[in-house]
Amino acid sequence: MKFLDHLEEWLIASLLAIATLIIFVAVVHRYASGISLLQDFALTINMSWAQELCIYLFVWMAKFGAAYGVRTGIHVGVDVLINCLSERTRALFVYFGLFAGALFTGIVGFLGAKLVIGIYETGQVSADLELPMWLVYLAIPLGSFLMCFRFLQVAWNFHRNGELPRHEVAHVEGLEPERT
Amino acid sequence: MSAYIIFGLLIALMLTGMPISIALGLTVLAFLFCLSDITIETVALKHFTGIEKIEIKAIPFFILAGNFLTHGGVARRMIRFASSMVGHWHGGLGLAGVLACALFAAVSGSSPATVVAIGSILLPAMAKQGFPQRFGAGVITTSGSLGILIPPSIVMVIYAVSTNTSVGKLFMAGVIPGLVLATLLGLTTWYRARKNGYPRLARASLRERLIALRDSFWGLLLIVVVIGGIYSGIFTPTEAAAMSAVYAFIVAVFVYKDLNLKQIPKVLLDSASMSAMLLYIITNAVLFSFLMTYENIPQAMAQWLLDMGLGAMGFLLMVNLLLLLAGNVMEPSSIVLILAPILFPVAMQLGIDPIHFGILIVVNMEVGMCHPPVGLNLYVASGITKMGITELTIAVWPWLLTMLVFLLLVTYWPLLSLWLPRQLGMM
Numbered sequence: 001m002k003f004l005d006h007l008e009e010w011l012i013a014s015l016l017a018i019a020t021l022i023i024f025v026a027v028v029h030r031y032a033s034g035i036s037l038l039q040d041f042a043l044t045i046n047m048s049w050a051q052e053l054c055i056y057l058f059v060w061m062a063k064f065g066a067a068y069g070v071r072t073g074i075h076v077g078v079d080v081l082i083n084c085l086s087e088r089t090r091a092l093f094v095y096f097g098l099f100a101g102a103l104f105t106g107i108v109g110f111l112g113a114k115l116v117i118g119i120y121e122t123g124q125v126s127a128d129l130e131l132p133m134w135l136v137y138l139a140i141p142l143g144s145f146l147m148c149f150r151f152l153q154v155a156w157n158f159h160r161n162g163e164l165p166r167h168e169v170a171h172v173e174g175l176e177p178e179r180t
Numbered sequence: 181m182s183a184y185i186i187f188g189l190l191i192a193l194m195l196t197g198m199p200i201s202i203a204l205g206l207t208v209l210a211f212l213f214c215l216s217d218i219t220i221e222t223v224a225l226k227h228f229t230g231i232e233k234i235e236i237k238a239i240p241f242f243i244l245a246g247n248f249l250t251h252g253g254v255a256r257r258m259i260r261f262a263s264s265m266v267g268h269w270h271g272g273l274g275l276a277g278v279l280a281c282a283l284f285a286a287v288s289g290s291s292p293a294t295v296v297a298i299g300s301i302l303l304p305a306m307a308k309q310g311f312p313q314r315f316g317a318g319v320i321t322t323s324g325s326l327g328i329l330i331p332p333s334i335v336m337v338i339y340a341v342s343t344n345t346s347v348g349k350l351f352m353a354g355v356i357p358g359l360v361l362a363t364l365l366g367l368t369t370w371y372r373a374r375k376n377g378y379p380r381l382a383r384a385s386l387r388e389r390l391i392a393l394r395d396s397f398w399g400l401l402l403i404v405v406v407i408g409g410i411y412s413g414i415f416t417p418t419e420a421a422a423m424s425a426v427y428a429f430i431v432a433v434f435v436y437k438d439l440n441l442k443q444i445p446k447v448l449l450d451s452a453s454m455s456a457m458l459l460y461i462i463t464n465a466v467l468f469s470f471l472m473t474y475e476n477i478p479q480a481m482a483q484w485l486l487d488m489g490l491g492a493m494g495f496l497l498m499v500n501l502l503l504l505l506a507g508n509v510m511e512p513s514s515i516v517l518i519l520a521p522i523l524f525p526v527a528m529q530l531g532i533d534p535i536h537f538g539i540l541i542v543v544n545m546e547v548g549m550c551h552p553p554v555g556l557n558l559y560v561a562s563g564i565t566k567m568g569i570t571e572l573t574i575a576v577w578p579w580l581l582t583m584l585v586f587l588l589l590v591t592y593w594p595l596l597s598l599w600l601p602r603q604l605g606m607m
Contacts, residue, residue, distance in 0.1 A: 020425050023419060055234070058236075066201075069456055075201060077197045078195060078510060100196075101202045104209060105202075112227065
């Protein structure tokens with residue numbers, strides 16, 4: 001379990017870092033191609049794949065990041081109303097929300113798996129990188145099933161000790177008041 | 181008929197407190213499953229294609245850049261620069277807070293992030309100087325909302341994506357309203373501070389000002405990189421976002437050295453999970469608006485609203501009320517994603533400029549962030565000051581009133597938003 005948690009964290013953090021670097025390099029490359037001194041060198045490198053790769057990296061980051069977000073409680077809803085209810089009724093609604101989340105992500109994961117199988121059979125590849133498309137789309141079933149699992153995990157923890165993960169918007173590390 | 185079912189279901193699901201993204205997705209799924217002839221497989225496909233648009237990529241980059249700036253000491257230097265410039269006037273540090281928020285807003289695309297960056301440093305300092313806590317909290321909570329009006333702005337990117345308008349034009353259109361709002365908030369601060377005789381700082385010498393300027397130079401340069409880069413066409417907004425993320429990283433780690441390399445994974449992780457959350461809402465909202473378009477709901481609603489004969493004036497008033505109401509229960513990105521596709525077609529038919537309409541929505545969102553029950557800025561400020569939400573609400577009202585007046589100004593004076601992009605020949 002710990003291993004899965006770490007893998008998830010590392011995956012999304014590195015995907016974001018790589019995507020940022022790729023776009024950065026692509027922009028620098030585009031301008032280097034315009035400077036005569038660097039032109040010959042720059043033109044030997046083909047960067048047309050950057051845009052496409054960046055999109056795929058972000059799809060993967062989004063899907064796994066969403067699952068990580070369930071674990072940390074970053075997905076917020078309209079809780080004004082249910083917070084006015086009694087503790088017990090509120091708990092019922094919390095369960096309802098969590099199971100609805102698990103249901104939805106479970107269905108999407110299932111549909112995604114069907115989609116991936118369908119694409120695998122067509123043997124489609126991506127435009128610039130010529131990656132097999134089923135590999136790219138694999139993010140949907142994997143991410144969604146992981147998210148489904150996280151919803152159930154949160155529900156289980158809520159059942160056991162009545163605690164929900166809460167995302168603290170106001171908490172900032174490294175910015176302590178005494179720094180002023 | 182289907183419109184009632186869809187919205188009834190969506191609202192019912194949302195009120196149970198489940199994540200908005202899930203409520204949107206389940207509504208679509210339930211509707212497709214029971215009442216429609218679209219195959220349900222479309223859902224999975226849309227979950228992929230929903231975030232393929234390149235403009236959306238700007239969001240994670242801007243979030244990342246914002247986080248580097250917040251942790252990397254840029255905010256601190258901007259505050260110092262701001263207080264050396266305006267600290268000797270009435271309002272002292274409060275006024276400096278407004279200016280620092282405006283400066284930080286020009287490098288960050290989010291309001292709560294601006295409140296965190298400026299507030300967590302400035303509020304304790306103000307309390308130490310003898311300002312009542314309410315005053316400081318009021319200033320920063322409302323000025324922080326400039327984050328989404330002064331470019332770059334994540335909410336603007338979301339509006340641009342969901343209505344197919346140009347991010348660049350929206351950014352430019354936000355500049356003047358942002359400066360006007362900053363001035364108005366500054367005036368409110370100045371007036372209240374003068375009335376109550378709050379402490380002022382000693383006038384900074386020219387030398388001190390130059391030192392503060394030199395110190396914050398690297399942060400201020402980013403404003404030029406982002407806004408200048410987009411305006412001159414050197415970068416697309418997405419590229420500008422990626423450039424500012426890399427730039428902010430370099431400044432935070434190598435120039436200011438306030439962030440060490442060990443903290444980087446944490447910053448990356450926080451930014452990634454925040455972006456993933458937004459992207460997940462966007463995906464499901466794209467799904468939702470696909471369903472609505474398929475059922476011709478935006479057109480039907482547009483017709484219904486037009487038949488009411490409101491005219492542009494009445495319609496804009498209605499939009500304001502609706503958005504302010506929605507601001508009570510939801511956070512900005514969700515509101516824009518759900519309501520913009522519905523309201524936008526009507527606005528177009530009434531001849532309202534798409535850019536002006538976008539700025540109007542953004543200003544509404546700013547107001548929504550500063551009042552309860554779901555004002556995100558309020559929660560952030562309450563986290564910093566440890567004040568209760570009720571007390572903060574009272575603290576915020578003079579500035580909130582100013583913002584409402586400003587909202588009317590933006591609503592009925594399109595030129596305020598459109599003048600700059602027109603002068604720049606962008607439209």
